[in-house]
Amino acid sequence: MGGVGSRAIVLTIVFLLSSQFPFSNSSLNEEAQQFFTEQEVISSTEVRVHNLGGDWNENQVLEWSPNHLEYNRTIQFSILIEGINSTESIESMTLNMTWIYNVSTGDPLLSENLSISELETHENGLFMYYNYTYPLDIYHDEYNITLDVVDSGGILHTFEHKGINVIAYDMHLEPISIDFDSKLLFANNQVTSLELFIQNTGSVYTDIEFDIILLSQLPSNWNPPNLFISDSDLSGGQNSTALFEFQTPNDAYPSKDPMPVIEFQLIAEFEDFTGQMVEFYNANYSLESELVPLESYANISVFRTNFSTDLVKNNYQQTDSNANIFETSLVSFNSLSMDFFFDIQNYGYSKSTFELNVSSLNSIDIEIYSQFDEERPLLPEDGGLTINDVEPLEIISFRCHINFSIENQIDIYPISISVNNSNSDEIFDLDMSIYFITIPNIFFPSSNISMPNYLQNISTLQNESLELFLIIPWNSIFETSFFQNNWVMDVSIINSEFEIVSELEFSLMENNTLLSIPYIFSIVQDQFFKINIDIGEDVNIGDYYINVKMEQINDEDVLIYESQVELSVLENTSLSEPNQNNSNNDTVIDDSNNTSSGNSTIPNSDNLTNNSTNSSVNNTQNQVDNLTNSSQQNNNNITQNQNENSEPDDSTDSKSNDTKSWLYVSFILV
Numbered sequence: 001m002g003g004v005g006s007r008a009i010v011l012t013i014v015f016l017l018s019s020q021f022p023f024s025n026s027s028l029n030e031e032a033q034q035f036f037t038e039q040e041v042i043s044s045t046e047v048r049v050h051n052l053g054g055d056w057n058e059n060q061v062l063e064w065s066p067n068h069l070e071y072n073r074t075i076q077f078s079i080l081i082e083g084i085n086s087t088e089s090i091e092s093m094t095l096n097m098t099w100i101y102n103v104s105t106g107d108p109l110l111s112e113n114l115s116i117s118e119l120e121t122h123e124n125g126l127f128m129y130y131n132y133t134y135p136l137d138i139y140h141d142e143y144n145i146t147l148d149v150v151d152s153g154g155i156l157h158t159f160e161h162k163g164i165n166v167i168a169y170d171m172h173l174e175p176i177s178i179d180f181d182s183k184l185l186f187a188n189n190q191v192t193s194l195e196l197f198i199q200n201t202g203s204v205y206t207d208i209e210f211d212i213i214l215l216s217q218l219p220s221n222w223n224p225p226n227l228f229i230s231d232s233d234l235s236g237g238q239n240s241t242a243l244f245e246f247q248t249p250n251d252a253y254p255s256k257d258p259m260p261v262i263e264f265q266l267i268a269e270f271e272d273f274t275g276q277m278v279e280f281y282n283a284n285y286s287l288e289s290e291l292v293p294l295e296s297y298a299n300i301s302v303f304r305t306n307f308s309t310d311l312v313k314n315n316y317q318q319t320d321s322n323a324n325i326f327e328t329s330l331v332s333f334n335s336l337s338m339d340f341f342f343d344i345q346n347y348g349y350s351k352s353t354f355e356l357n358v359s360s361l362n363s364i365d366i367e368i369y370s371q372f373d374e375e376r377p378l379l380p381e382d383g384g385l386t387i388n389d390v391e392p393l394e395i396i397s398f399r400c401h402i403n404f405s406i407e408n409q410i411d412i413y414p415i416s417i418s419v420n421n422s423n424s425d426e427i428f429d430l431d432m433s434i435y436f437i438t439i440p441n442i443f444f445p446s447s448n449i450s451m452p453n454y455l456q457n458i459s460t461l462q463n464e465s466l467e468l469f470l471i472i473p474w475n476s477i478f479e480t481s482f483f484q485n486n487w488v489m490d491v492s493i494i495n496s497e498f499e500i501v502s503e504l505e506f507s508l509m510e511n512n513t514l515l516s517i518p519y520i521f522s523i524v525q526d527q528f529f530k531i532n533i534d535i536g537e538d539v540n541i542g543d544y545y546i547n548v549k550m551e552q553i554n555d556e557d558v559l560i561y562e563s564q565v566e567l568s569v570l571e572n573t574s575l576s577e578p579n580q581n582n583s584n585n586d587t588v589i590d591d592s593n594n595t596s597s598g599n600s601t602i603p604n605s606d607n608l609t610n611n612s613t614n615s616s617v618n619n620t621q622n623q624v625d626n627l628t629n630s631s632q633q634n635n636n637n638i639t640q641n642q643n644e645n646s647e648p649d650d651s652t653d654s655k656s657n658d659t660k661s662w663l664y665v666s667f668i669l670v
Helices: 002-018 026-038 605-646 650-669
Strands: 044-050 074-082 090-099 110-113 125-133 141-151 156-166 171-178 184-186 191-200 207-214 226-229 233-235 239-247 262-271 277-287 289-291 297-305 309-314 330-333 337-347 352-360 365-370 373-377 386-390 395-403 412-421 426-437 444-446 457-461 464-472 487-494 505-510 513-515 519-521 527-535 542-552 560-570
Touching: 044 141, 044 156, 074 090, 074 141, 090 125, 110 125, 171 262, 171 277, 184 191, 191 207, 191 233, 191 262, 207 226, 207 239, 207 277, 297 412, 297 426, 309 426, 330 337, 337 352, 337 386, 352 365, 352 395, 444 560, 457 464, 487 505, 487 527, 527 542
Parallel strands: 184 289, 330 426, 457 560
Antiparallel strands: 044 074, 074 125, 090 110, 090 141, 141 156, 171 191, 191 239, 207 233, 207 262, 226 239, 262 277, 297 309, 297 337, 337 395, 352 386, 352 412, 365 373, 365 395, 412 426, 444 464, 464 527, 487 519, 487 542, 505 513, 505 527, 542 560
16 A cells, blocks of 8 residues: 555656656757757868959969069968858868978978958858968979868868969069050150060079060151160079160151050070070060150040040041031030030140130030049139149049029020140130920820820710820930930829729730830830720719829939820710610519519519528528538637647647656556
């Protein structure tokens, strides 16, 4: 008896504990599984080698010189780690660069423990740059490159690069002193100089000889240039200079033919152990050249947009006489103000000072802004329109803001840009026109395409249909290169409460083709659209409004045109009149098929009995069906509610399952 009591006590304690400490917890298992599933894992690592500023997708630079200039001895390592997006998944990163003959001894030239904090997220991984400038006169030959990444789990991920090659023999050439940054300029009776820097960037023990050869064919009346080389024999790391001097003839400018590209060749050789000269370097270099006047011209160019794009006109090129007049003019659309941009270039051999003036014969307000200060207008009284010390071929850019007069609007405004070269006292100007164009609307609605008329209202009957045409008159401005001839059209029908009327069905068509709404299109000549509207017999009588909107697709200064046609729907009395063809208006209920026949409206006794019986049966059946449906619906709702209530409470299921497990254990104990 005592044993039974003890077992009962133990069973009770176990049962109570089971409700608090279950053997298994499904929610805990799910959380643990989710943790391991979401844990980031490194899928791959990679290193690429570039010059400074190189992009990941550019070709890698695999050849380097031991005695180059510092910026050419700086390797940019691009490092990508894929599969993770958090630096917490990385324990350490080590980048190694080892001479091939030191791999066995483990003596790297570079062994850098990279800073994990410099990693940045990049698509499906982390990315960083590391720049390394190797010392002068390092050993030539191959270098192995490896990246060792240890993740937070202690797993080592190693990437082995195919390596780089430091070559023993190499040369470097670059211009160090030319008269102008972008190209060589030549002017009558002037000497143009080109100085070159040449360096033996190979190993320190390499001795080389080099030569420079001019490849360009100068005009026939030109003399060959003079060439001076300070030292043509160089050891590794040493450098030299070469100087070209070109003497331009007195009558070279103007010339019918453009100047050729100045091209020259650098050849370098070394002596091998047999005493033979071996050529190891042969490369061509080139520079653009231009023949310009000795006294500078002021080249003036006008643009519609900033950054010297969309040229309108300049003062040094002929305009096409057959071109659309708007192409070589400025145009203002429906606006009392506008901006345009212009450049002034010092086209000449000498540094110059320019005086600028922008004027118009009409009374318009003109403001000039420099590209260096877009907020402050340049004023004549503080010297803002004097441009000092403009270098040869230098371009100065301006923005011009114009306000048109409201009281005195005209169609064409002539404008002039004038530049005076203070050094030569020569004046250069550019005259052009500004067209002030007002387009009230680019389309108008009409009820007839053959005889267009501006339609403002239209009426029709219920159960009718109508056609409405949208006519777009052609304007030559539409075909210009600068006009944004892309539009989106939208059509809607509303009531007096500004609500969309869905009962009025309509379609938009062009050339018998059904169009989607909104519709994107470009304006062409002889273009029109047609709107078909169906007015059903159930449409309420009253006034409606057909709205048509055409909006220009443009980044700025969007043109928007809208038109509204009032639509009056009148009552169609024929819909409410009796049918004259129906001679039998009385309805008789037949006892066999319940169809209408005869002129009597009084049902017979059979009909009454049948109808009463049918009605009683039908009512009874309907009640049964309703009760059945209601019962099923309630049962479904109860079942659904039970399911809905049971789904979110996973802990209840877990406890229930665990309780069953404990009951089973308790039963075994008993």
